[in-house]
Amino acid sequence: MEGISTKGVLSHLSLLEVQARSRKTRPEQPSRVKELKAKVEALRIQREQLKAEIETHKNLQKLRASMDKQSTHEEEEEEEEEEMDEDSENSELLRLMARHTQLEDLLHAHHIIGGYDVIKTSQGKGVCVSLATAYEGVYLETYNVEIDLKPRLRISRHNIPPFIPLDSLAEQSNLQAEVRTFLDALSKHLNGFAGRRQQLKLVKELHKPVEVMESNVLCSILVMLLTVPTVNTAVLCTLDYTDPTRCLPTRVHFECKANKALPESPEWKKNSSLLMETPVHKALMTMRKMGNIL
Structure with a gap:
């Protein structure tokens, strides 16, 4: 008896489980159909959007081509634009979009270079x-x-x-x-060239007592005649700019026939360092303030 009742209970439980499953699946079927229909509609809308984007892209390419040829082929541009409705809002929007992409390309090129x-x-x-x-x-x-x-x-x-x-x-x-x-x-x-040439111009404008003896078109060499005020002695100053990308000289040379020891003096060695590290028109200003030159 005990085994039979147990078997009956298990069968009853199994039947209840089957019934419960059938109740769960029945209401889900309409919901699943509705979900699939919504997905189909979304895909249809997406397809239409892609078609519109492709058409827009074609029109943009046509307008971009006409804009790029605007300076030399104005008549061709007018013929291409006449193919679209001049009064259409879509046509105007496309022109604005084409102009926008054209500017973006130029900005991108500007960034790259x-x-x-x-x-x-x-x-x-x-x-x-x-x-x-x-x-x-x-x-x-x-x-x-x-x-x-x-x-x-x-x-x-x-x-x-x-x-x-x-x-x-x-x-x-x-x-x-x-x-x-x-x-x-x-x-x-x-x-570098523009900076050296500008320095030469400033030397001539700001330092009248300084005589520019020699310079070349690249402004890679500058020879000046300086005057020491205390003994009224002339000093020949040569600046070599061997690095064409820089505005400062790579070599400074002094020559004084009246006093050959002068270029090796501590004072003029400081002047040499000053000319190596400071733009020439500013260095001459400092040398004049210190009383080294007129």
Whole structure:
């Protein structure tokens, strides 16, 4: 009896479990169908959005092409724009989007080449990079280098002074792979030259008693005739700038025929160090205040 009752209880429990499962599955079926329908609708909406994005992208490409050719092919641009409704809000929006992507591309290029000013040339097949020079916070000359992008990077036009080794810098910096390295090296050479030339100009303006005897176009050498006030003795001062990227000399040489020992004196050795470490127009000002020169 005991075994039979136990078996009956187990069968009853099994039946209850089956019934409970059937109750749980029945209400879930409509919910599952509803969920699948919602997913299908979401996919349909996504498909329509993708179609619209593709169409927008095609129109943007067309507008970008016309904008890039604006300077040289204005008539072609007008014909392409006439294909779209001029009064359409969508058309105006597309133009704004195209202009936005164009500016983004220019900003990206500006960032890649290190912040130099750049504009597109040759219908987008090249760029013109502007390199500004400055000394002591004063902007001086601006130089331009036009670089063809296709089929390979090549300097096509420029107004860089002929004594700046442009081709050597392009080769040493590997222009094809490192445009920014090339531009940085070129900028250092240009700013070094501009700074030395500006110093020479300031020497002539601020130090009338100092006679400039010699200088070259690169301003890599400067020979000045200084006058010692106490004995009215002339001292020939030669500054060599062997590093073309710097505004300070790498060698200072004094020569005094009346007093050959003067350049080796402690006072004039200090003057030599001063000229090595300080821009020449400022160093001469200090030497004059100390009474070493007129």
